[in-house]
Amino acid sequence: MAFTSAASPSLLLRIFCGIGLTAFAAALRKVTEAAATESFHNSPQALLESALCLSAAVSGIALVIQLLFDWNAGITDPTKKPEKAEMPQLTAVDAQIATLREDRGVTKVMPRHPKLPARLTDMPLPKFTMAEVSKHCTRADCWVVLDGLAYDITRFIDKHPGGMGPVVNMAGKDATDVFDNYHAGRVYKQMLSGFLVGEVTDVVIYPHVADFRAVRQELLRRGLFETDYRFYAKIACWLAFLFISALVLSLGFVAEGSYWTRMAGAVVMGICWQQVAGVGHDLGHSGVTHDFHSDHIIGSILSALMGLSVGWWKSDHNTHHVVCNAVEHDPNIQHMPMLAITEKIFEQPRFWDSYHRKWVGMDTLARFLVSYQHFFFYPLMAVARINLYAQGFIYIFSGHDRHHYPRIELCSLLVFFTWCGAVALSQPSWALTAGWLLLSHAVSGILHVQIVLSHWSMETYKGSPYTSFETEWYLMQLRTTMNVATHPLLDWAHIGLQFQVEHHLFPRLPRHNLRKARVLVKEVCKKHGIYYHEPGFFQGNVEMWRALKKAALAARKTTLGTSGFFQSKLWAGLNLDG
Numbered sequence: 001m002a003f004t005s006a007a008s009p010s011l012l013l014r015i016f017c018g019i020g021l022t023a024f025a026a027a028l029r030k031v032t033e034a035a036a037t038e039s040f041h042n043s044p045q046a047l048l049e050s051a052l053c054l055s056a057a058v059s060g061i062a063l064v065i066q067l068l069f070d071w072n073a074g075i076t077d078p079t080k081k082p083e084k085a086e087m088p089q090l091t092a093v094d095a096q097i098a099t100l101r102e103d104r105g106v107t108k109v110m111p112r113h114p115k116l117p118a119r120l121t122d123m124p125l126p127k128f129t130m131a132e133v134s135k136h137c138t139r140a141d142c143w144v145v146l147d148g149l150a151y152d153i154t155r156f157i158d159k160h161p162g163g164m165g166p167v168v169n170m171a172g173k174d175a176t177d178v179f180d181n182y183h184a185g186r187v188y189k190q191m192l193s194g195f196l197v198g199e200v201t202d203v204v205i206y207p208h209v210a211d212f213r214a215v216r217q218e219l220l221r222r223g224l225f226e227t228d229y230r231f232y233a234k235i236a237c238w239l240a241f242l243f244i245s246a247l248v249l250s251l252g253f254v255a256e257g258s259y260w261t262r263m264a265g266a267v268v269m270g271i272c273w274q275q276v277a278g279v280g281h282d283l284g285h286s287g288v289t290h291d292f293h294s295d296h297i298i299g300s301i302l303s304a305l306m307g308l309s310v311g312w313w314k315s316d317h318n319t320h321h322v323v324c325n326a327v328e329h330d331p332n333i334q335h336m337p338m339l340a341i342t343e344k345i346f347e348q349p350r351f352w353d354s355y356h357r358k359w360v361g362m363d364t365l366a367r368f369l370v371s372y373q374h375f376f377f378y379p380l381m382a383v384a385r386i387n388l389y390a391q392g393f394i395y396i397f398s399g400h401d402r403h404h405y406p407r408i409e410l411c412s413l414l415v416f417f418t419w420c421g422a423v424a425l426s427q428p429s430w431a432l433t434a435g436w437l438l439l440s441h442a443v444s445g446i447l448h449v450q451i452v453l454s455h456w457s458m459e460t461y462k463g464s465p466y467t468s469f470e471t472e473w474y475l476m477q478l479r480t481t482m483n484v485a486t487h488p489l490l491d492w493a494h495i496g497l498q499f500q501v502e503h504h505l506f507p508r509l510p511r512h513n514l515r516k517a518r519v520l521v522k523e524v525c526k527k528h529g530i531y532y533h534e535p536g537f538f539q540g541n542v543e544m545w546r547a548l549k550k551a552a553l554a555a556r557k558t559t560l561g562t563s564g565f566f567q568s569k570l571w572a573g574l575n576l577d578g
Contacts (some may be wrong), residue, residue, distance in 0.1 A: 270443025
């Protein structure tokens with residue numbers, strides 16, 4: 001939908017107001033009429049019906065009121081949203097010893113390096129080269145470089161709140177930008193000192209890296225890492241309206257519980273699940289309160305509404321961010337035997353999947369399924385949510401990675417399946433029960449398309465990145481990630497996933513400020529000739545489907561190797577196999 005005149009946003013606002021007021025009036029009339037009947041006072045169902053209808057109307061009108069107040073303050077154009085007072089820029093002298101960092105969303109001036117530990121205060125810092133640091137590149141011996149200093153964090157790997165995957169994948173490398181964009185300022189001040197081992201003398205800072213770091217400093221200076229809680233107040237009203245409306249329709253409280261109103265309830269419930277996942281995504285990146293534990297607990301409680309494990313998601317998703325589209329390391333592209341987004345996944349007989357800790361190869365079943373993946377991909381996304389349910393329970397019970405609040409999350413998941421099952425079983429027939437479940441999950445499947453859309457048609461690679469100019473952190477994020485061109489008034493529909501480039505570069509930046517970051521990021525890309533991809537939603541799906549088709553056709557040409565797995569003919573020829 002395109003808005004071609006200045007009057008269109010105002011017209012849309014009037015429509016919102018009309019719908020909200022009409023819904024509120026209808027709900028109030030329904031409650032008033034019901035209260036006048038004698039059965040109302042003796043019927044729990046009538047009480048529930050009236051309470052839900054009134055609650056949906058109240059949440060809807062609360063949303064409309066907030067939109068009215070903020071309509072000209074960032075709703076129609078988020079780049080013009082008023083900002084708090086900016087901090088003065090650091091002088092060149094100050095910038096050598098200090099920098100801007102974010103702590104709980106608030107920008108603070110902090111020392112660039114942590115205080116020296118007692119064991120190193122009376123001696124010159126030991127000096128290392130990047131070549132020497134690169135030898136410490138395993139879980140058992142893990143060093144990272146931050147702002148030109150080397151840290152031995154081996155003993156902290158199992159305690160890392162974000163899971164071991166991101167840490168191990170940065171072992172032996174310059175992790176300055178990764179670390180800066182994933183951690184609060186207090187981590188530098190309170191935790192790093194004890195891990196310091198020395199100075200690295202030959203760290204290279206490329207021109208585009210310096211400019212991207214300047215973008216982060218500008219975002220911090222303008223206070224854009226601080227969450228605007230009015231944004232989440234609107235989101236809360238929106239989610240309440242969706243969820244309660246879905247219950248009203250699904251339970252048959254409208255139009256005498258016809259088939260169509262119950263199926264409409266399933267559609268609204270699917271939209272609710274897709275929208276609440278956006279909040280879960282924000283919380284998973286500590287992008288709301290900016291406190292790891294607060295956001296984690298809120299997310300784990302929110303699992304009662306969406307049915308997805310935040311603990312599993314954080315482990316899986318944090319690793320994906322650090323090694324985006326890496327064949328052997330990124331769990332978000334490891335879906336054999338069902339899907340393979342690139343021929344690189346099966347060009348060799350098999351490879352070691354470092355996240356799931358298993359060997360992956362193309363057997364007969366995988367070859368068959370991948371060969372036709374472009375036909376069943378979208379139907380598969382309609383039921384993909386079921387796999388996420390299973391992954392959550394497997395993660396909680398298997399202890400695959402560190403989980404902070406498994407009991408809270410398990411209770412929340414049980415609550416979800418209790419109320420969801422009750423709504424499904426309340427349908428008048430088994431056919432309607434099955435239809436409600438299938439339709440609600442199919443509609444929420446748009447989330448799964450949105451998640452993979454930003455990466456699956458982009459570059460994939462094998463091996464370990466961030467070891468050269470070509471595989472530098474910022475360049476790899478831009479080569480493996482794309483945005484989705486979206487009108488500002490439709491940002492809500494994409495739940496922040498339309499700005500995956502900026503999100504991958506600055507994952508703790510609140511969703512409502514990503515559009516502002518986009519302006520700065522595009523300027524740096526233009527200056528340095530860096531490819532910035534931003535097709536529309538339809539074109540992006542076409543590109544993704546073509547990538548799936550290309551891999552499917554390549555799978556059909558694979559040959560059975562001596563290992564018992566299918567492999568590309570090129571690999572077979574290079575190894576004189578067959």
